[in-house]
Amino acid sequence: MKAELAASVDQRRKLGQEIVDSVFSFGELGFQEVETSKYLTGVLEKNGFTVKRGVGGLPTGWTATWGSGGPVIALGSDIDGLPKASQKPGVAHREPLVPGAPGHGEGHNSGQAVNILAALALKDLMQKEHIPGTLVLWPGVAEELVAGKAFMIRDGVFKGVDAVVFTHVGDNLETAWGPYKGSGLVSVKYSFHGESAHAAGAPWLGRSALDGAMLMGMGWDMRREHLRPQQRSHYVITDGGDQPNVVPPEATIWFFVRETDFSHIAQNYATANTIAEAAAKMSNTTVTRQVIGSAAPRYFNKPLAELMDANIRQVGLPTWTADEQAFAKAVQRTIHAKEDGLATQMPPLAGPNVDPAGGGGSDDVGDISWTLPTVMLVYPSNIPNLPGHNWVNAMSMATPIAHDGVVAGGKVVAMTVLDMLTNPAALDAAKSFFRDVQTKDEHYVPMIGPDDKPQIQLNADIMAKYRPEMRKYYYDPKKYKTYLDQLGVKWPTF
Numbered sequence: 184m185k186a187e188l189a190a191s192v193d194q195r196r197k198l199g200q201e202i203v204d205s206v207f208s209f210g211e212l213g214f215q216e217v218e219t220s221k222y223l224t225g226v227l228e229k230n231g232f233t234v235k236r237g238v239g240g241l242p243t244g245w246t247a248t249w250g251s252g253g254p255v256i257a258l259g260s261d262i263d264g265l266p267k268a269s270q271k272p273g274v275a276h277r278e279p280l281v282p283g284a285p286g287h288g289e290g291h292n293s294g295q296a297v298n299i300l301a302a303l304a305l306k307d308l309m310q311k312e313h314i315p316g317t318l319v320l321w322p323g324v325a326e327e328l329v330a331g332k333a334f335m336i337r338d339g340v341f342k343g344v345d346a347v348v349f350t351h352v353g354d355n356l357e358t359a360w361g362p363y364k365g366s367g368l369v370s371v372k373y374s375f376h377g378e379s380a381h382a383a384g385a386p387w388l389g390r391s392a393l394d395g396a397m398l399m400g401m402g403w404d405m406r407r408e409h410l411r412p413q414q415r416s417h418y419v420i421t422d423g424g425d426q427p428n429v430v431p432p433e434a435t436i437w438f439f440v441r442e443t444d445f446s447h448i449a450q451n452y453a454t455a456n457t458i459a460e461a462a463a464k465m466s467n468t469t470v471t472r473q474v475i476g477s478a479a480p481r482y483f484n485k486p487l488a489e490l491m492d493a494n495i496r497q498v499g500l501p502t503w504t505a506d507e508q509a510f511a512k513a514v515q516r517t518i519h520a521k522e523d524g525l526a527t528q529m530p531p532l533a534g535p536n537v538d539p540a541g542g543g544g545s546d547d548v549g550d551i552s553w554t555l556p557t558v559m560l561v562y563p564s565n566i567p568n569l570p571g572h573n574w575v576n577a578m579s580m581a582t583p584i585a586h587d588g589v590v591a592g593g594k595v596v597a598m599t600v601l602d603m604l605t606n607p608a609a610l611d612a613a614k615s616f617f618r619d620v621q622t623k624d625e626h627y628v629p630m631i632g633p634d635d636k637p638q639i640q641l642n643a644d645i646m647a648k649y650r651p652e653m654r655k656y657y658y659d660p661k662k663y664k665t666y667l668d669q670l671g672v673k674w675p676t677f
C-alpha cells in the first residue's frame with residue numbers, strides 16, 4: 184500500500200507545483216493570509232473536504248476535514264510570509280518582485296502542498312481499502328509572529344485529535360524526537376504613555392514615551408549579560424513618536440523573550456516586566472503591555488518520529504538535477520556561504536537536543552506538541568547554509584527544488600499517516616510516550632491569558648499598501664505552466 188501511496192503522490196506533482204507557486208505569489212504576512220486561505224480551502228473543498236473557517240478566532244484560520252471515525256490525524260503547516268522579503272524566484276541575485284513588499288523569505292508557501300498531496304493520496308487509498316479514520320488539515324496562521332496556534336488550542340480546535348503531523352520547510356528530509364533545537368518565547372508589546380509638548384518651546388511640560396521605550400531597551404541590553412546563554416531576545420520599536428518637535432506621547436517597543444524551557448521563559452518575562460516598570464518610572468511615564476503570542480519550546484513524540492524516520496529512509500532525498508545543484512551553489516555564492524549545493528545525505532533520526540549553547544528559533548507548534556502527540560517532518564524545499572528570514576531564502580521557493588522537496592515530503596507524510604491509521608499499537612505507543620514520558624514531570628504552560636485575543640489587525644496596513652502591486656504578480660496556473668514561466672524567468676538564472 185505504501186508503494187501505491189508514493190505513486191499517487193508522484194502523480195499529483197503538478198498540483199503540488201501549482202500550490203507552491205500560488206502561495207508563493209500571494210506572499211502574505213501573518214493574519215492577512217486572505218488569498219492563501221481562500222485558495223487552499225478551495226483546493227480542499229474541490230477534493231471533498233469539509234471546510235470550517237475562522238477557527239480559533241482567526242479570520243484566516245480553518246480546518247478541512249475528510250473521512251469518518253477514528254483515528255483522527257491532523258496535518259498542519261505554516262502559511263505566512265515575512266516583511267520586505269519579496270524576491271523573484273529562480274534567479275540567484277537580489278531582485279524583489281515588488282520593492283519593499285513582503286514575501287516568502289522562509290518557505291512557508293510549501294508546507295500545505297506537502298500535506299495536501301499526502302491527504303489526497305491517503306483519501307484515495309482509504310476509500311479503496313475501506314480504511315477508517317479522519318484527516319484534518321489546518322494552517323499555522325501568523326507563525327512568524329507566533330500568534331496563532333495557542334489560540335487554536337485554547338478554542339478547542341484540536342479536541343478529539345489523536346495525533347498531529349506538522350511539516351516545515353528545510354534543506355533536508357528529517358525528523359527528531361524529544362526537546363527540539365531552538366527556543367520557546369513570549370511575544371509582548373510594551374506601550375509607554377506620556378504627554379506631548381512643544382519639544383523646543385516647552386519640553387519641561389512633556390513626558391516622553393519614547394524615552395520609556397528606549398530606557399526599557401537599554402535596561403534589557405544591560406541585563407542580557409546576566410541571563411543564561413540559552414536566552415535569545417530581541418526587540419523593535421514599532422511606534423517611536425511622530426515628528427521631532429512633538430514630545431512623543433505614545434511609544435511601543437515589541438519584545439520576543441526567548442529561553443529553552445517553560446520556567447526560564449517565565450522568569451525572563453518577569454524580568455522584562457520589571458525593567459518596563461522601572462523604565463516608566465525613570466521617564467515619568469506609564470506602561471501597559473499586551474501579549475501578542477507565544478511559542479512553547481518544541482518537544483516531539485518518539486514513537487511517531489521513529490515511524491516517520493522509517494518512511495524517510497524508504498523515500499529518500501530527491502535526485503537533484505544538475506540545474507538544481509548549480510542553482511543552489513549560485514545562491515550560496517551570492518551570500519558567500521559554503522558552496523556545497525543541495526543535500527545528498529540524510530542525517531540520522533535526531534534525539535533530544537543537547538546543544539549547551541541552546542537558543543535558536545521557535546515555532547508555535549511547540550504549544551501543540553505539549554497538547555497532544557506531535558511529530559514534525561522537515562522536507563528539502565530550500566537550500567542549505569542560508570541565513571533564514573531573508574530574501575535569499577525565497578530564491579528556491581517557487582522552483583523545481585521546492586517542488587521536488589514537496590513531493591518527497593508528501594510521500595513521507597502519507598506513509599506515516601497510513602502507519603497511524605492501520606497500526607493501533609503505534610498510536611497507543613505515541614499516547615503513552617506523551618503521557619508517561621513527555622508530560623510526566625513537565626506540563627504545558629500557556630503564555631496567553633484567557634482574555635488575550637489574536638491581534639488580527641497586525642500587518643493589515645502593510646498588506647493594504649503593497650497588495651495592489653503584488654496582485655499583478657499572482658500566479659495564474661490556467662495560463663502558465665509554472666510561476667517561473669509566468670515571470671519569464673529562464674531556469675536556472677545565475
Ligand SMILES: [Zn+2]
Nearest residue numbers: 261289326546
Ligand atoms: Zn517557519
